[in-house]
Amino acid sequence: MPIGSSITVKVHALSLAQDCALLGARVRTIQYLTGLPAFELLRMLFSARHPAPRGRTPDSREWYHRANLLHRVEASVVIGSFTRMRVAGFAPADALVAAYQDYRTLYSRHCRISFDRAFDLAAHTSALWITCTRSFHMVRCGRCGCEAIDAASLRRSGPSSCPFCDLLQRLDRDPRLAASLKVHVPPCPEAWIRELAPGTQTSDGQ
Numbered sequence: 001m002p003i004g005s006s007i008t009v010k011v012h013a014l015s016l017a018q019d020c021a022l023l024g025a026r027v028r029t030i031q032y033l034t035g036l037p038a039f040e041l042l043r044m045l046f047s048a049r050h051p052a053p054r055g056r057t058p059d060s061r062e063w064y065h066r067a068n069l070l071h072r073v074e075a076s077v078v079i080g081s082f083t084r085m086r087v088a089g090f091a092p093a094d095a096l097v098a099a100y101q102d103y104r105t106l107y108s109r110h111c112r113i114s115f116d117r118a119f120d121l122a123a124h125t126s127a128l129w130i131t132c133t134r135s136f137h138m139v140r141c142g143r144c145g146c147e148a149i150d151a152a153s154l155r156r157s158g159p160s161s162c163p164f165c166d167l168l169q170r171l172d173r174d175p176r177l178a179a180s181l182k183v184h185v186p187p188c189p190e191a192w193i194r195e196l197a198p199g200t201q202t203s204d205g206q
């Protein structure tokens, strides 16, 4: 190992740990992403005034299929971004942090997907960190062109139920849903899709 490279690795892990903590990650999640021991993370990142998040860790394998529409849309946005960053060559932990930061910027008013949930979804989509099994994969919808999470056991040309298409249909007839999103529905559905899932291609390939 070249001189200084172990220091570079450690500094990167510490920086990543800090980013994860700022995004609300549990100690267990930060441990998996950085490889740093729990006692070190607790000492450096948390205090009596700023305690580590507690509670049950998410398990998304069943959750996603029972989740409401807005949760499925936002989960697909985060994991779609994570998957594209992985394809572009980002390391898994860096891809997840960057994807979640983008998602927080996009949904600054109300993020329905926690960082720990995004970690669990990414793990079960890419067989990383906590599992060797892919429970999900990303499938591009033939109608709207967005990529959505679907069960990995059901390989098909498009998602069983595209949450982006479902949302578009419901926005037309459910004003309370539009009000809850505090959005103006553009006259062109594809403009709305681009706003929902940036980075995805619309059906005309733009």
Ligand SMILES: [Zn+2]
Pocket: 141, 142, 143, 144, 145, 146, 162, 163, 164, 165, 166
């Ligand atoms: Zn669709």
